[in-house]
Structure formats: C-alpha cells, structure tokens
C-alpha cells in the first residue's frame with residue numbers, strides 16, 4: 001500500500017463527540033437587533049450599565065467591516081440566520097446545585113468524559129460547564145471559596161461581584177477591538193469568571209467545558225480571569241459540538257489580567273466538530289484571546305486545536321509591566337478540509353520583558369494550516385527578548401502549511417529570534433515503525449505526538465494525556 | 481526457514497534484483513557481500529516490505545509465510561528484523577516509548593506473554609548494557625542526535641529485545657570504531673541460536689573475524705554469483721570482486 005493511501009485511511013476517522021442531546025430549549029428566533037440584545041440582557045437580569053455597554057458594542061459593530069486578511073476562505077456568515085440565545089428549558093429556574101441539574105445534561109458531559117458530579121471528578125479540577133448559552137453548573141465551589149477564589153459563570157459574577165466585572169470587563173479586549181470581539185460584546189451569553197485574591201495560589205486546576213448543542217445557534221462566551229498581585233492560577237478550557245451539516249459560529253472573547261507578580265496559565269483543548277471530509281459542516285471558530293501582564297507577571301497560553309472547520313485565533317499577551325513574561329505553546333492539527341489561521345501576538349511594552357513562542361502545526365488531508373505571529377517591541381521595551389519556533393509537519397502531499405511572522409522593533413536593544421522548519425512524516429520513519437511491528441495508525445500518532453512533545457509538556461498532567469489521546473483519535477481511522 | 485527462489489524485484493519501477501536464490505536454515509549465519517549498488521540493501525528492504533520495493537517475480541518464504549502477502553508490520557510480527565543501514569530519527573518519541581509499542585505489538589502477535597513496564601525497563605537496561613549504551617539513551621528520542629555508531633548500537637539493542645526469528649543486518653559494521661565493532665559483534669553472537677537465522681550484509685572481512693559466518697555469498701547486479709564458506713570472504717578481501725564479475729576492480 002502506498003503511504004498516501006495509508007495516511008488517507010488514518011486521517012479519515014470519525015468525530016466522537018458528534019452526538020446531539022435532546023433537551024427542550026428556549027431558543028431565540030434567528031436574527032440580531034437591539035431588541036435581541038435587550039432580551040438577552042433582561043433574561044439574565046443584568047444591570048443597566050451592562051445593557052448600555054452591550055448596545056454601544058452593537059452599534060459600533062454594525063459599522064465594522066468583517067476582516068478578510070486571514071489566510072482563510074469561507075462563504076460569508078449570515079449574521080441574521082443565527083440564533084443568539086439558546087438555553088435548556090430546565091435551566092429556567094436556575095438549579096441551586098448540580099443535584100438539581102437535568103440528568104440528560106449531566107449525561108452529555110459524562111459521555112464527553114467530563115463528569116460533573118464531584119465524587120466522580122478528576123481530583124483537583126474544578127469545572128464550569130457551559131451548554132449553548134448558559135452555564136449549567138460549577139463544581140468545587142465551597143472548597144475554592146475557602147481560599148477566597150471566585151470561580152463562577154460570568155452571569156453569576158455580574159450579579160454577585162458586579163464591581164469586579166465592571167472594572168475589568170473590556171479592559172483587555174475593548175468592545176470595538178475587532179469585528180468578532182464587537183459581536184461578542186453585544187451578545188455574549190455566558191462564560192466563566194475567575195478572581196484569585198492577592199498572594200493566593202489557586203488550590204486546584206480550574207476548567208470550563210463548552211458545548212454547543214442547538215442547531216443554528218452561535219456560542220458567544222466571554223471569559224474573564226483576574227489574578228491579583230502575586231497570585232497563581234492554572235485554567236483549562238475544553239470544547240465540543242454535535243456533528244451537523246450546517247456551519248455554526250463560535251465567537252468567544254477571553255480576557256486575562258495578571259496584576260504585578262501574578263501568573264496565569266491558560267490551556268485550551270479545542271475539539272469542535274471539524275466538518276466532514278468534503279468540508280461540509282463544522283464550527284467557525286473566531287476567537288479573541290488576550291492577556292495583560294503587569295510588572296513581573298507571567299501569562300502563558302497553551303493550546304491544542306484539533307477541531308473547527310475554520311479557526312481564526314491569536315491568543316496574545318500585552319507585556320505591559322517591566323520584567324513581565326509571555327508564552328505561547330500551540331499545537332494545531334488540521335485534516336479534511338479544515339482551515340486554521342492561528343498564532344499569537346506578543347506586544348512588548350515594558351523593560352526586560354521576555355516572550356517565547358512555540359508553534360507546531362500539523363496538516364493532513366486537503367487542509368490548510370497557517371501560523372501568523374506578531375512580535376512588537378515598543379519604544380520603551382529595553383532589553384526585551386523574544387524567541388519564536390514554528391514547526392510544521394505535513395501528512396501527505398495535498399495539504400499546506402504557511403508561516404507568516406511579523407516583527408516590529410522600535411527599540412535597538414530588543415532581540416528577536418525566529419526559527420522555522422517544515423517536515424513530513426517521512427516514509428522512512430513510518431517504515432522504521434512498521435518494521436518493528438507497529439501498525440501504521442499507531443506509528444503516525446506516535447510520530448505526531450513526538451512532534452508535539454514540547455507543547456504537551458506545558459499542559460497540566462491530566463490534560464497532557466487527554467491531548468495525546470485526542471490527537472490519536474483525530475488521526476485514527478480503520479486501517480484494514 | 482527463509483527460502484528465496486528466483487526473486488526479481490524493482491525499486492520505483494527499476495529492476496534491481498534479477499533472479500536471486502538464497503536459503504537460510506535455522507542456526508545459520510550468512511554473510512552477503514558485493515559491490516556498491518549491487519542490490520544488497522534492496523534485498524533487505526524487499527524482504528522487510530518497504531514501500532516502492534516491489535517483488536516482480538519469484539518468491540520469498542519465511543516459515544511458510546509468503547512475504548509478498550504480508551504488510552511490513554506483519555512480517556516483523558512473523559519474526560523478521562531489519563537493522564537499518566541508515567537508521568532514521570524520530571524526534572520526540574523516546575526510545576523507551578518506541579520499544580514498548582514495538583514489543584507489545586510483536587509479542588502479542590507471537591502469543592508471548594506481555595512484559596509489564598518494570599520487566600520492560602529491566603530488559604531494556606540490560607540490552608543497553610550489552611551494546612555499551614548508557615541507559616539514558618532510553619529516554620532520548622529514537623536516534624535523535626545519536627552519533628552514527630550510537631545509531632547502529634541502538635539497532636542492535638532493539639534486536640536483542642525483539643528476539644527475532646530472522647535478523648537482517650545491513651552494514652551494521654560501517655561507521656563503527658574498533659571497540660564498538662567488537663561490542664556489536666558480541667551482541668550479535670549472543671543471539672546466535674539453533675532457532676534463529678542471521679543475514680549480515682557487509683563490505684568488510686573485519687566483521688566476519690568476530691561473527692564467523694557459515695556461508696558467504698557475493699551479490700552482483702541483482703544475482704548471487706558466488707557462494708562459499710568463510711574463506712570466500714578472505715579471498716574477496718585479497719582479490720576484490722573483479723575476478724568474479726569479469727570487470728576490473730575500480731577501487
């Protein structure tokens with residue numbers, strides 16, 4: 001068998017999280033208007049200032065052109081064909097604890113390998129589960145409260161901690177930052193909120209699990225994490241969606257604030273439905289993720305992206321404070337007709353700031369995988385340093401990898417290093433494995449995992465294993 | 481146990497093996513010599529089932545299996561082991577991880593008991609010691625940044641663990657210093673057994689001083705043109721190949 005045929009088999013595997021949950025939902029008819037925004041805001045019992053904030057975002061958004069510069073091709077999204085709010089009916093009267101949550105919903109998460117009942121949970125990981133537009137529950141709340149950590153849905157935070165939300169919401173990603181962030185600011189429905197008090201090391205990993213269930217809905221979650229001075233938190237998000245023929249829109253905003261001396265480690269394992277072999281269906285993932293690091297603070301993004309029909313995503317760090325550190329570790333796998341345009345921006349403002357970028361792109365099938373990175377050294381960024389390493393791995397010869405590094409340096413003492421490689425899973429490597437008795441499917445997943453090792457070691461232990469498995473599943477196919 | 485009859489093979493459509501016969505019985509060590517480009521590596525690759533190495537005529541039978549009908553991994557599971565002339569690197573995949581996957585697959589197929597991780601680690605350390613590789617090599621990526629000689633020893637280390645039925649060693653001696661050569665020879669000799677066949681491809685008599693073959697064959701232009709005992713290798717050392725191929729020896 002030729003190795004192309006071998007690879008084809010291996011990459012033609014099924015999406016395991018593609019089932020739909022049958023729950024009755026309250027879903028707003030498609031379309032976007034000020035009334036829709038008022039409806040969402042009222043549904044959530046939001047204060048006046050937040051409604052105004054949303055409306056202002058909406059008015060600005062309507063005037064913004066959709067970006068076209070990314071290395072992506074897709075039919076224009078009809079923003080009036082999307083429903084902007086969907087909530088399971090059983091969530092109408094918010095359950096007070098997980099025991100009151102619809103078992104059908106809990107089951108969904110269990111099937112996905114995310115049990116929400118605390119006794120079944122991964123030890124040491126607190127989870128917030130977001131189903132379509134609402135959070136259905138957060139685990140380990142009491143234990144976290146003891147440490148003074150706030151971890152809840154953003155809707156709840158608006159009610160319980162309005163002063164924190166008001167102070168930081170939009171402080172990192174302004175509401176008219178870009179087209180998708182603008183849309184999100186207008187219609188965001190739920191997401192997670194985290195606050196770590198001064199000097200506190202969060203006693204467990206925090207994690208949010210996003211699930212899009214309803215057809216024709218968009219998911220616009222908003223996550224805000226504030227780490228106060230000298231604190232530490234490690235946060236993980238996971239995502240899946242049912243398998244559908246239509247494309248679904250996911251336009252999230254994540255804002256991170258690392259106050260002086262704080263450290264935020266944000267990891268993503270993204271497995272949205274990627275669409276089928278011919279590019280039918282799948283999630284459009286247009287996400288704005290950004291963090292601000294103050295003096296001596298550190299923000300580290302680690303992402304493993306295997307899903308979505310289209311990914312447009314550049315987790316960024318603004319290194320505002322002196323001696324602040326930004327890191328970006330990424331694995332992006334594309335197969336079938338998937339398109340990914342992802343990378344990062346490291347904006348060095350402070351002195352002695354340091355950033356590291358390690359990007360691993362894997363392309364298979366007819367997919368296209370682009371890395372786009374910006375490193376900007378501002379006029380005050382004395383002795384700022386960046387190191388970038390971009391490696392691409394091609395499986396087969398019908399896919400593509402592209403690297404677009406942008407460097408802007410306004411300070412003579414700043415140093416920027418860039419290394420890039422492109423390689424193929426060579427026939428020699430595959431043959432060595434097979435000659436040792438290893439079947440091609442296992443061999444490819446082993447080689448790909450090896451390629452990603454530098455990134456996987458940045459993930460929290462439990463999730464590194466998960467990520468490895470996810471790659472394996474994404475690459476799996478019936479080799480007969 | 482290995483029966484090659486009138487084997488014809490092509491690489492990317494180009495005929496390389498042109499009617500090759502070879503029989504290896506259990507317990508025997510065969511040395512295959514011959515000029516550059518005569519088809520030695522091709523033979524090894526054809527037997528192991530590399531892509532684009534196509535059998536166009538004749539047969540190769542290992543313990544009753546027609547090799548042409550087996551996928552490469554099935555041949556390995558049937559006990560065929562190839563120590564590569566140029567071992568390839570697999571960055572990020574540790575030697576240990578690789579061995580574990582290989583041994584699991586092969587031992588399972590052969591109905592042998594599975595080794596738990598403690599046993600595996602112990603055996604792997606022993607094998608490393610046998611070929612004079614530090615146990616640290618188990619943690620490094622497969623051949624990643626290994627020196628030429630280390631790669632060759634790493635192949636032998638794997639072979640010791642895999643306990644093959646038929647071992648093909650393609651120029652395992654090239655690029656080894658004299659100590660390493662003896663180490664490798666000791667490793668190979670430790671595998672000599674009445675149950676196992678060994679085929680050595682080499683250019684040098686030197687290796688055959690340490691691993692004394694039962695049979696020596698000369699391969700030229702895709703055919704075995706002369707076979708003999710260990711003395712044939714000595715004769716070749718002195719006279720080169722010219723007197724056999726009818727051409728002047730160029731080197």
Ligand SMILES: Nc1ncnc2c1ncn2[C@@H]1O[C@H](COP(=O)(O)OP(=O)(O)OP(=O)(O)O)[C@@H](O)[C@H]1O
Nearest residue numbers: 491492494496514515516517518519520521522523
């Ligand atoms: N992929 C290939 N495409 C075309 N010709 C090939 C290919 N691989 C090998 N050959 C040719 O096949 C012939 C035999 O090569 P082979 O590697 O088997 O020789 P060898 O006897 O092992 O030589 P050496 O002693 O140099 O290792 C050579 O002429 C070589 O150029």
Ligand SMILES: [Mg+2]
Nearest residue numbers: 520521522565
């Ligand atoms: Mg050769």
